[in-house]
Amino acid sequence: MNIEYKKIVCCVSVMLMIIAVELFARVRTIQSDREFDQQLSKSNLLVALLYDGGGKQDRKITQKDMASFFQMYEIVSSKKLYDDADIIFTKLNINNANIASLVKRYAVKNYPSFLLFMKGKPIIDKNGTIAQLTGFVSEQQLQDFLNFHFSSYIKVTVQNKEQNRKERVKKAQEESDPYFYPAVYYAPEYDFSWQKPLKYDAGGNEIN
Numbered sequence: 366m367n368i369e370y371k372k373i374v375c376c377v378s379v380m381l382m383i384i385a386v387e388l389f390a391r392v393r394t395i396q397s398d399r400e401f402d403q404q405l406s407k408s409n410l411l412v413a414l415l416y417d418g419g420g421k422q423d424r425k426i427t428q429k430d431m432a433s434f435f436q437m438y439e440i441v442s443s444k445k446l447y448d449d450a451d452i453i454f455t456k457l458n459i460n461n462a463n464i465a466s467l468v469k470r471y472a473v474k475n476y477p478s479f480l481l482f483m484k485g486k487p488i489i490d491k492n493g494t495i496a497q498l499t500g501f502v503s504e505q506q507l508q509d510f511l512n513f514h515f516s517s518y519i520k521v522t523v524q525n526k527e528q529n530r531k532e533r534v535k536k537a538q539e540e541s542d543p544y545f546y547p548a549v550y551y552a553p554e555y556d557f558s559w560q561k562p563l564k565y566d567a568g569g570n571e572i573n
Contacts, residue, residue, distance in 0.1 A: 391439060391443050391454060392414075392438055392439055392442050392454045392455065392456050393454065393455045393456075394455070394456055394457075395413075395455050395456065395464065396461065396463060396464075397461075397463035397464060398463060398464050398465075398466045398467050401413070401455070401457065401464065401467060404455065406485055408451075408453040408485075409451060409483065409484055409518070409522070410451065410452040410481075410482070410483055410515055410519075410522075411452070411453045411454075411481070411483075412452060412453070412454045412455065412479060412480075412481055412482075412511065413455050413456070413457060413479070413480045413482065414454075414455065414456040414477055414478070414479055415456075415457050415459055415467075415473050415477065415478050415479075415480065416431075416434075416456065416458060416459065416476050416477040416478075417459055417460065417476040418458035418459070418460045418461075430501070434501055435456070437503070437504050437507070438454070438456070438507070441454075441504055441507050441508060441511075442454035444508070446519065447511070447519075449523045449526060450518070450519040450522045451522065452511075452515070452519075459476060471487060471495055473497070475497075475499040476499070477499065477500065478497050478498070478499045479497065479498040479499075479502075479507065479510065480496070480497055481510075481511070481514050483515075483518065488514045498510040
């Protein structure tokens with residue numbers, strides 16, 4: 366009875382973990398090659414995770430392992446540095462027939478596999494092939510992979526955004542600053558020296 370109860374609790378926990386990842390996901394799930402190409406065309410930097418959602422690659426990989434792996438991917442995607450650099454993170458299930466052409470296009474043979482794209486084109490490594498990071502890698506390994514290939518572009522993008530932010534803040538301050546000064550400076554001073562002094566008689570009448 367206890368064993369069955371533990372199995373149920375374990376399954377429920379895994380399902381809740383998967384649901385939580387999906388609900389609060391920063392990683393975009395791609396459902397077709399057309400959707401991927403559209404996302405690629407409007408993204409300067411893009412990370413694509415191709416994974417075997419059917420679990421055919423390794424029978425030892427459980428749903429819990431996959432949930433933890435996706436959670437790791439979400440954590441990396443939420444890093445402030447990558448967010449500031451406007452990096453788009455995506456994932457694609459190779460068992461989806463609508464993305465079969467992408468697997469052939471980029472010659473992906475091992476799963477899970479991370480591919481990087483810059484301005485619509487895949488990153489090519491020093492061997493002249495598409496750069497790939499394969500396997501159930503750690504958070505640090507994925508970050509090292511991203512930083513190695515994206516570092517220079519990330520730096521330029523972040524610097525430009527920071528400069529633009531400072532310029533916008535400065536402009537907003539200039540436009541919103543109130544045009545007022547302390548009363549001692551703002552109160553007008555009048556010179557009445559040109560006026561003829563007024564004279565009055567004993568009854569209070571002005572004398573010309």
